[in-house]
Amino acid sequence: MAGQYFEDLTVDRHFRHPLTRTVSEADNTMFSLMTMNPQPLHIDAHFSEGTEWGQRLFNSLMTLAIMIGMSVQDTTMGTTVGNLGMTDVEFPKPVFHGDTLRSETRVVAARESRSRPDVGIVEFEHSCFNQHGDLVARCRRTAMMWKRKDG
Numbered sequence: 001m002a003g004q005y006f007e008d009l010t011v012d013r014h015f016r017h018p019l020t021r022t023v024s025e026a027d028n029t030m031f032s033l034m035t036m037n038p039q040p041l042h043i044d045a046h047f048s049e050g051t052e053w054g055q056r057l058f059n060s061l062m063t064l065a066i067m068i069g070m071s072v073q074d075t076t077m078g079t080t081v082g083n084l085g086m087t088d089v090e091f092p093k094p095v096f097h098g099d100t101l102r103s104e105t106r107v108v109a110a111r112e113s114r115s116r117p118d119v120g121i122v123e124f125e126h127s128c129f130n131q132h133g134d135l136v137a138r139c140r141r142t143a144m145m146w147k148r149k150d151g
Contacts, residue, residue, distance in 0.1 A: 002077060017071055022098065
């Protein structure tokens with residue numbers, strides 16, 4: 001499915017994205033080291049065994065990226081000019097190796113651009129759940145979206 005244009009993204013429109021992703025130890029280690037994050041909670045099994053979690057935590061920034069990435073095909077693929085910002089990022093429950101993530105998106109605001117007649121501004125709320133239905137991540141993302149050329 002191609003992305004949605006500004007006119008399609010009405011307030012309270014809800015998407016339950018069909019893509020899911022099981023996260024792995026390799027994902028966690030690679031992402032943490034690629035982003036220069038040596039946090040032992042992500043990369044050191046021995047250290048993490050001694051924490052309240054008893055195991056490594058999946059990197060929350062990769063969880064954020066996966067959550068938003070799962071939404072692209074249904075919402076913004078080929079129809080966004082770019083992201084303008086993210087707010088209210090939260091991770092209410094941890095993600096562990098082997099968890100399977102799924103994502104949902106709701107349009108929470110939409111308005112015409114004040115400076116560009118060919119685009120609109122849309123605010124999305126993304127939510128990510130694990131295989132048990134627990135909310136593991138949420139954020140609000142504001143994007144500049146193309147309008148349809150035919151009006």
